[in-house]
Structure formats: C-alpha cells, structure tokens
Amino acid sequence: MRVKAAPAKKKSSKPASSSNGHSKKALAKQPAKAEPRRKAAGYEHETAHLFKAGEVTAAKPIIYVNGRMVPKNQAMVSVYDHGLLYGDGVFEGIRIYKGQIFKCGQHMDRLWRCAEMIRLRIPVSRDDMVTIMRDCVEANNLKDGYIRLVVTRGFGTLGLDPRKCPVAGVICIADQIALYTPDQYEKGMKIIVAKRPRTPVECLDPRLKSLNYLNNILGKVEAIDQGCDEAIMLNMKGFVGECTGDNIFVIRDGTVFTPPTESGILEGITRRFVMDLCADMDISCNVKNMRPEEVKTADEVFLTGSAAEIIAVTQIDDIKIGHGTEGPITKRLRNAFRKVVSSADIPED
Numbered sequence: 001m002r003v004k005a006a007p008a009k010k011k012s013s014k015p016a017s018s019s020n021g022h023s024k025k026a027l028a029k030q031p032a033k034a035e036p037r038r039k040a041a042g043y044e045h046e047t048a049h050l051f052k053a054g055e056v057t058a059a060k061p062i063i064y065v066n067g068r069m070v071p072k073n074q075a076m077v078s079v080y081d082h083g084l085l086y087g088d089g090v091f092e093g094i095r096i097y098k099g100q101i102f103k104c105g106q107h108m109d110r111l112w113r114c115a116e117m118i119r120l121r122i123p124v125s126r127d128d129m130v131t132i133m134r135d136c137v138e139a140n141n142l143k144d145g146y147i148r149l150v151v152t153r154g155f156g157t158l159g160l161d162p163r164k165c166p167v168a169g170v171i172c173i174a175d176q177i178a179l180y181t182p183d184q185y186e187k188g189m190k191i192i193v194a195k196r197p198r199t200p201v202e203c204l205d206p207r208l209k210s211l212n213y214l215n216n217i218l219g220k221v222e223a224i225d226q227g228c229d230e231a232i233m234l235n236m237k238g239f240v241g242e243c244t245g246d247n248i249f250v251i252r253d254g255t256v257f258t259p260p261t262e263s264g265i266l267e268g269i270t271r272r273f274v275m276d277l278c279a280d281m282d283i284s285c286n287v288k289n290m291r292p293e294e295v296k297t298a299d300e301v302f303l304t305g306s307a308a309e310i311i312a313v314t315q316i317d318d319i320k321i322g323h324g325t326e327g328p329i330t331k332r333l334r335n336a337f338r339k340v341v342s343s344a345d346i347p348e349d
C-alpha cells in the first residue's frame with residue numbers, strides 16, 4: 001500500500017471527508033480557497049490568534065488522517081471521536097534519522113501490544129502502518145524528524161461504550177520536535193520531584209501508552225510551576241518511577257541504574273536502547289527500585305525518550321547532581337547514541 005499526497009487541485013469545491021477510510025486511493029481534494037472565517041454568534045474563540053499567526057492555517061506538514069494524505073490545515077477528526085472525548089486510544093512517538101524509522105519494529109510491537117490491552121483493533125496491517133509512516137516521511141521530505149502515530153477508538157456516540165465506535169481512527173504526523181533547548185542539552189537540566197504520584201499499575205498501567213496523559217500533564221504542570229521542564233514521578237510506595245515524558249537513569253560509582261518496569265513505568269524504547277548500549281560499552285547497568293534521596297545523591301542522572309533522546313539532569317529540587325554539569329558516563333552514552341543515529345546504518349528493528 002502506498003498513500004500519496006494529493007496534488008494541489010485548483011477548482012475543487014468538496015472538502016476532504018473525515019470518514020475512517022484507510023483506503024489506498026482515498027486522496028484529499030483541496031478546496032480552491034479557504035472559507036472566510038466568521039464569528040459564530042458573537043463567540044470569538046480564544047485560539048483566534050493562532051489562526052492569525054498561521055499555526056493552524058499552515059498547509060505543512062502533509063498528514064495522514066483516516067486514509068487520506070491532507071495538508072495540516074485540513075487534517076481533522078470528528079468531535080465524536082472517542083480519542084478526543086475520552087482519551088480512548090493509543091499512540092507512539094518515533095524518531096526519524098536520515099529518513100529511516102528508528103526502532104520501527106519495537107514501536108510497532110508496542111503499539112499493537114497497547115491496542116490489545118484496551119481491546120482496540122487497529123484497522124490497518126502492520127506492514128501498511130509502516131508504509132503510511134514512510135509515505136508521510138517522504139511526502140514531507142524529512143531526513144531527521146519525529147513521527148506521532150495515533151490510533152483512536154474512532155467515531156462513536158456520546159457514551160463511553162467502545163462498541164459504538166465501529167472503526168478505529170489512524171493519524172500519522174511526521175514533523176519536527178524540540179522538547180528542550182540546545183542549552184539544556186549542553187549544560188543539563190533542572191527537574192523536580194512531583195508531589196502527585198504516577199497512576200498505579202492496577203488503575204492504568206503506565207506500560208500502556210494511551211491517549212490518557214493527564215496524570216503526566218499534571219506532573220509536568222507541577223514542574224512548570226517551579227520553573228522546570230520535567231518532574232520525577234514516584235509510585236504509590238514512594239519509589240522513583242519515571243518522569244512525565246521520559247525514563248530516568250541514575251549513575252553511582254560507575255554503575256548505571258534504572259527503575260524496573262514493575263515500578264509502574266512506560267517500557268521506553270530509548271531506555272532499552274541505552275541499556276543495550278551500556279552492555280556494548282561494558283558499563284554495568286541494573287534495574288533497581290530507588291527512593292528519591294538515592295537519585296538526588298547520585299553521581300549522575302539522565303533522562304531518555306524518543307523525543308528527548310538523552311539529556312543530563314544537573315539539579316533535582318534544590319540539590320545539585322554531581323558537579324552540576326553533565327557527567328562523564330552520561331556524555332559517553334550520549335556520544336555513543338549520536339554515533340548510531342548519525343551512522344549509515346540506522347537500526348529499524
């Protein structure tokens with residue numbers, strides 16, 4: 001299956017439909033001219049400035065939505081989609097390096113595993129999903145970037161019942177992402193320990209990468225309130241789990257430690273990759289339950305994630321980590337990571 005972007009058509013009056021098509025030839029028709037924006041019964045929406053700034057009206061990137069490749073300003077889903085109404089769905093965040101999909105196989109495994117956990121049937125085959133991603137990368141001429149792949153429960157009724165959503169929705173966005181500033185990568189970042197615990201495994205297992213990220217967002221808001229960009233989240237027993245959007249690693253006396261998956265974390269694909277790098281580089285790496293005090297008194301701390309890659313933590317709350325700069329083992333791992341992702345052989349397994 002190849003899904004190609006529709007060539008710009010000058011005189012089409014039909015806007016792209018938002019049905020869950022997923023068909024091979026479902027190409028978008030572009031309206032000749034954007035509809036003039038009107039005030040709806042006097043309610044000028046607060047996001048109007050975004051429209052004016054071009055954030056929403058931009059045509060790029062080309063995005064896959066339910067069987068169609070459409071410009072960003074036409075990439076829409078129904079307001080009855082349960083992904084929007086209830087956060088009912090799953091997603092992946094994936095890096096593109098040199099036009100290749102980093103750890104594509106592992107991301108597909110996790111997406112299908114998570115979909116199964118919420119009894120969501122993904123309406124395209126695994127091969128077709130990879131084709132959709134490659135088409136988005138190609139349509140936007142991306143060499144290095146980031147893919148956001150979303151599978152929603154789809155269009156349904158206003159009740160929770162997922163049986164009322166006959167077909168899941170699929171969205172693929174290939175774009176750029178920059179979570180942290182270049183300065184933060186160079187000097188390390190300051191984070192906090194959030195007061196709010198991570199959702200317990202028994203309630204909503206953090207291994208499930210669902211569209212329900214409010215627990216993480218509220219942890220992030222705590223960080224923002226204290227002038228930081230990340231927060232460590234503890235589990236209900238007070239052990240360190242992960243950060244709001246990253247996994248965490250701690251280094252003490254030359255050994256690397258990271259919390260076990262049973263502590264209630266997402267099994268990060270970058271986390272796995274860094275553990276493998278440690279093995280290749282003869283750096284001892286173990287999983288271990290840790291209290292926040294143990295992390296704060298470590299020699300080095302760093303975070304991992306597809307979007308974040310590897311970034312040093314140089315302060316937690318008011319405590320400086322090590323010498324307050326990126327430590328030597330973090331630097332070695334970050335360089336090793338860079339070497340792989342800028343090589344001619346990007347691992348897509």
Ligand SMILES: Cc1ncc(COP(=O)(O)O)c(C=O)c1O
Pocket residue numbers: 093216242243244245246247265266267268269270271304305306307
């Ligand atoms: C809560 C959480 N933990 C960890 C990670 C890192 O996972 P990965 O390395 O697979 O991107 C993410 C990434 O989105 C995340 O959202």
